[in-house]
Amino acid sequence: MAMYRSEPAWQRENNSISKNIVTGDPLAAIYNEGIWRLSKVSPLYNLQYNTVKLKQYASKIRQALVSAMPANSSTKYVVQIEEQVNLKYSEEDPSALIINVLSSSQDKNNKSKVSYAAILLSWGINISVGTATHLPYMLERGEQRISTAVKSTLQTIFDCQIKQFSFTQQQLLYLGFNFVESDSSRSTDPFTLTYKTPQVDHKDKLNLSFEVGDIQIICNGVKDEVTQKSDLVTSVYQILQNQIFESSLIDITTFDLCEVSMPRAEVKNSGAVKMKTPEIVNCVFTVLNDISHDMYSERDSGNASASDS
Structure with a gap:
């Protein structure tokens, strides 16, 4: 059976106390949801975690979504990409990325809803490839059409491959x-x-x-x-x-x-x-x-x- 190291980073974060306040569990972003689609991801080249770059990546995903929409569609999209520094197995792993796509119609009474969510993360596997960052696993839930646009855009931006697992x-x-x-x-x-x-x-x-x-x-x-x-x-x-x-x-x-x-x-x-x-x-x-x-x-x-x- 699989073996686990003692007290990995995610457990330490979950068990730690800061200023007498118990910190939240970073894995809750995963286990509080239902079914995820799981893909394997090759190294992402030139990924940068600074706020400006993350907003640029989000903008490119939004552009891809808009381009794929029918001309008469009234749907509006907001794409958010955030770094999650604690969602990983060990301190040596790169930070995870969380992608949320919110959608709403142009009706003023219509509230935004999360139509798609994805998490890219590493779990103790570190492959050093020049300027590439290795986040080998991608979890997704939500609309398949949005998933296609998100993965296609990520593959273009980071010169990577994303392929859904198919288990034997x-x-x-x-x-x-x-x-x-x-x-x-x-x-x-x-x-x-x-x-x-x-x-x-x-x-x-x-x-x-x-x-x-x-x-x-x-x-x-x-x-x-x-x-x-x-x-x-x-x-x-x-x-x-x-x-x-x-x-x-x-x-x-x-x-x-x-x-x-x-x-x-x-x-x-x-x-x-x-x-x-x-x-x-x-x-x-x-x-x-x-x-x-x-x-x-x-x-x-x-x-x-x-x-x-």
Whole structure:
């Protein structure tokens, strides 16, 4: 399972006291919301955090939104970009960026609403690339049309790539089993695996639930028998598959796993995540660091093989 360093920056900030006032939790910007869409981001070149530059970036995003609007649209947009110095894993990480897009109609009685929000942040991964700043993860929620304009503008400004995660079955299970280890759920809370049948309407899904306590027992029983985290995931899932077949005669190897969920955590193969506690937020990004490391390792291995041939 994923390992966590003791007392990281986000925990120290959450536990600290300044002038007898407990400071707010920087992770609340994440766990106070529902579902986020999660993307990976390559290094951002020439990102500057000063107020003037942030306003310039916001202005360019607004221009892109206006350009994409129908000519007869009455919608008005306000784009805000702010630096969040405490929303990160360690002191070495660069500050996070929070983007909010507020929209309103020209009707005087119409109030502005947040139509889109995004957070770009680092979680203990630091890649030094000249003038580039590495904020490898982007969380988004809100209108897809605005998302397209925001990401396109960011990619143009910072010469970066932004691509939404698409999790494999192994990665979904790895995240799910780490949810169990990280969350303070009751042992009777449900741990649910959601499947869809290939070439069948996606609305027709199969949900299979276990008790969190049972998953914990299985994971603890397997830990001492394996050395690789991938082997742990495979072994635990094989036990679950056997239990499902013995109890219901369902062979789930013919189904596609598309979601793993608990009351306070959820992940979908599309890259959508729900994180309702600080511990789950830390869990998700720590696992993503592992996944990203595996991706880099596979890429580097492939490059080495190509060079040898």
